[in-house]
């Protein structure tokens with residue numbers, strides 16, 4: 001394009017998609033513009049400042065800082081303004097004489113009012129606006145259209161529709177700011193990222209900000225982590241495995257997961273997807289690329305797709321896909337769960353890590369969610385969802401609520417048939433065989449012998465004394481008798497099952513889908529389609545005797 005054709009004064013509005021690589025909106029913004037303003041609006045509600053805990057906000061601020069640093073390398077800057085998007089954009093449209101706005105499509109219904117108001121503002125002011133799909137592999141609306149306007153009710157169905165729609169687009173080129181004039185001199189006075197303190201974001205606990213073992217935000221870190229992940233993946237492929245993060249959950253190792261970066265968009269989902277597939281193809285050019293190597297990324301797509309037309313997706317009431325269940329109301333029990341004071345060391349370790357670090361592994365998410373809902377306490381999944389939403393650094397409305405509905409058997413599962421219920425003792429022993437994880441997050445039990453670590457109430461008093469941990473004084477007694485509690489839950493499920501027997505309900509296409517979702521069928525299991533027959537720490541029909 002000739003310099004003369006570059007007439008626009010353009011804003012690229014960053015929301016998610018906080019990256020320069022694979023950013024079609026940013027590319028389009030630069031294409032025919034003589035001035036470009038990369039903008040981020042710090043809105044108390046939508047940035048999460050009013051609702052999220054410190055680790056997540058720290059991750060966001062690091063990501064914005066890194067975006068500014070990377071833009072600087074191109075001679076540009078990130079313009080950060082506080083306020084409501086409608087107010088901020090109205091103001092800058094006038095002040096900068098804006099003629100074009102670009103942004104990434106946010107598919108979730110919670111963002112629709114915001115985006116509709118901005119599109120209407122642009123139309124009113126004769127500003128061209130362009131929206132680009134790059135937060136998901138496919139445009140969820142396109143998937144729905146292909147399925148006759150309805151979300152595909154099972155993961156298998158989603159895959160079939162996605163196959164009809166065709167492979168997701170490959171990442172676009174990196175941006176080129178070379179023809180764009182340098183940033184205004186007044187940038188640092190007016191548009192600098194404010195400090196977290198000035199925005200009132202503070203730590204609840206001292207341990208929430210410590211750098212070791214903490215996820216660090218920003219595109220630069222995300223791309224390094226992707227490189228490390230691909231190396232790990234290539235070793236796994238050579239051994240005939242896949243999904244290395246799932247195969248041997250390393251609960252105390254350095255952070256390796258990419259979900260926080262996918263959430264904020266500091267890593268492109270398309271780049272992750274295609275680099276995985278290309279790696280496999282490079283290693284085994286004669287073999288078809290197995291779908292299993294990207295299957296977890298497709299779960300993310302599936303949940304996005306399920307929420308797209310459903311503003312009540314993260315609620316129980318008026319949510320067409322969710323069973324309306326008469327959960328108990330018991331604030332005291334809920335607080336014990338949230339504070340990691342249940343008396344089950346494995347569950348407590350998970351909850352304490354969540355609050356301190358903003359991160360827990362999938363197996364911990366599954367165990368704690370099952371314990372709160374259909375496994376033991378029979379408490380409302382929405383309350384658990386709110387805790388995860390506040391504390392997880394990768395907290396993602398569609399994905400988080402979808403998983404909570406699944407684990408609590410409220411949707412995506414067979415109607416409360418609870419085929420597998422997690423035993424808070426045996427499952428912990430299996431995942432944390434040395435007890436290192438429990439000892440780290442439940443230091444009261446640091447000296448408890450491994451034999452009793454996961455059920456310290458069974459330790460003789462003399463053992464408790466020499467471990468400096470008297471159960472009931474230094475560490476709580478178990479808040480429920482798991483055997484009895486899980487039986488009670490099962491009985492309640494039977495009643496509800498009868499009530500809902502004629503109600504159409506979203507459920508998995510097959511037993512294999514359930515195992516995949518629970519990460520109980522991973523790596524070699526998936527590749528060879530073997531039965532998953534080792535000891536899982538699951539109670540068949542919730543009937544474990546602890």
Ligand SMILES: Cc1cc2nc3c(=O)[nH]c(=O)nc-3n(C[C@H](O)[C@H](O)[C@H](O)COP(=O)(O)OP(=O)(O)OC[C@H]3O[C@@H](n4cnc5c(N)ncnc54)[C@H](O)[C@@H]3O)c2cc1C
Nearest residue numbers: 245257258259296297299300362365366394395396400403
């Ligand atoms: C109750 C509960 C709540 C959850 N809340 C969230 C959440 O808010 N945000 C979030 O990203 N994940 C959530 N998950 C899913 C899962 O725990 C995380 O995505 C996973 O731990 C990320 O680790 P990873 O990047 O190493 O996963 P990998 O195995 O490397 O998977 C790659 C990517 O696939 C996606 N993915 C993996 N598992 C799932 C899944 N079960 N559902 C949907 N997408 C998946 C994630 O984007 C992940 O980064 C939740 C799971 C449960 C049981």
